[in-house]
Amino acid sequence: MFGAPSLEQKNLLRSDLAQGLLPGLRSKDIADLTFDDAEILLSISAENRWTEDREYGQIVQKEQVDTMPATAEQIGRIRELIKAKHLHPLSGNTLLKISQLSAKRLIWRGEMNRRK
Amino acid sequence: MNLTYREKEAFYRGKAAGIIPADCPMPQTGEEIDALIVHIGPMCSRTIGCRNQAGKLFFVEISVFSEKYLEETIEHLPDRIDEVSEVTELRFEKYNSPLEDLANYFALGPAIVNEADIAAWFSHLTADDIRKGFELQYEPKKLADCATEEQRMAISDRIAQGRTKPLSCRQWENLTGPKAAELLCNSGRTEDVISAQVRLLTEEYAKLTPEEKDMFRKITTPNKGHKHD
Numbered sequence: 001m002f003g004a005p006s007l008e009q010k011n012l013l014r015s016d017l018a019q020g021l022l023p024g025l026r027s028k029d030i031a032d033l034t035f036d037d038a039e040i041l042l043s044i045s046a047e048n049r050w051t052e053d054r055e056y057g058q059i060v061q062k063e064q065v066d067t068m069p070a071t072a073e074q075i076g077r078i079r080e081l082i083k084a085k086h087l088h089p090l091s092g093n094t095l096l097k098i099s100q101l102s103a104k105r106l107i108w109r110g111e112m113n114r115r116k
Numbered sequence: 117m118n119l120t121y122r123e124k125e126a127f128y129r130g131k132a133a134g135i136i137p138a139d140c141p142m143p144q145t146g147e148e149i150d151a152l153i154v155h156i157g158p159m160c161s162r163t164i165g166c167r168n169q170a171g172k173l174f175f176v177e178i179s180v181f182s183e184k185y186l187e188e189t190i191e192h193l194p195d196r197i198d199e200v201s202e203v204t205e206l207r208f209e210k211y212n213s214p215l216e217d218l219a220n221y222f223a224l225g226p227a228i229v230n231e232a233d234i235a236a237w238f239s240h241l242t243a244d245d246i247r248k249g250f251e252l253q254y255e256p257k258k259l260a261d262c263a264t265e266e267q268r269m270a271i272s273d274r275i276a277q278g279r280t281k282p283l284s285c286r287q288w289e290n291l292t293g294p295k296a297a298e299l300l301c302n303s304g305r306t307e308d309v310i311s312a313q314v315r316l317l318t319e320e321y322a323k324l325t326p327e328e329k330d331m332f333r334k335i336t337t338p339n340k341g342h343k344h345d
Contacts, residue, residue: 037175
């Protein structure tokens with residue numbers, strides 16, 4: 001399928017990339033992928049779980065946490081950072097859809113901007 | 117069950133190369149396709165993440181007859197495929213049907229032919245025999261009662277809207293007029309479901325000359341070369 005990847009696929013890919021399961025993939029690649037490309041990459045990361053030094057269960061657990069919806073605290077913190085203009089504005093719809101991993105990154109970026 | 121365009125082409129090229137016996141009939145079922153492994157052999161396939169000159173990631177699927185030659189081919193991929201300027205570490209071992217593997221092999225062009233690779237599976241064939249498969253002038257036969265462009269556009273539109281289940285490549289390429297009509301009938305007449313944009317496109321398409329229509333098909337048909345579809 002030439003269509004865009006699903007949100008679920010994108011979140012999983014971000015988590016797997018952060019966990020080092022997709023060597024060779026760059027975070028900016030994710031924006032241009034097709035549904036099929038994402039499926040291939042997820043198959044690669046699924047295989048790479050077995051060759052990692054960490055336990056398989058640890059990797060899967062981290063993946064689950066990363067892809068869970070952002071917590072109320074995280075969304076609140078992001079809103080504060082947006083209000084203080086340390087982050088670009090995001091719609092309420094987008095905020096409700098972001099994962100915990102994306103929220104962590106946004107907060108980190110906002111904090112870095114605040115310090116500057 | 118009908119074969120895809122790629123599978124049909126691979127079947128005829130395989131026959132021309134002597135890989136598939138001349139008296140072997142076109143497979144009609146999944147089991148018959150799988151049974152071709154007796155002739156084609158267990159080919160080695162890998163999906164490789166590559167980057168073009170602009171750094172865009174894309175995937176190519178490589179199939180050859182031996183593991184050793186597969187590694188060698190991957191190493192020299194930028195020399196074999198113009199579009200590839202960098203090979204990434206993103207690799208995935210594929211287990212395809214024998215005809216899909218053979219289609220990947222022929223898509224790489226005659227430069228892929230290697231004596232040692234062929235000898236890994238075939239004792240009765242030479243590089244020159246295999247080259248005959250590449251040299252075959254293959255003209256795909258058009259389905260006698262294939263779905264019209266208008267029907268296909270209407271179905272595409274419905275799939276995009278989520279009103280019809282997506283079709284597999286095998287179903288799409290072998291879609292007949294009656295089957296397309298049946299799909300369209302399930303939720304109203306073609307005229308009712310076709311969007312304004314598709315209707316406009318269909319009207320404009322009807323005005324084209326045969327040469328222009330041919331050019332349009334070439335532009336809108338995915339590249340048959342390397343499989344990243």
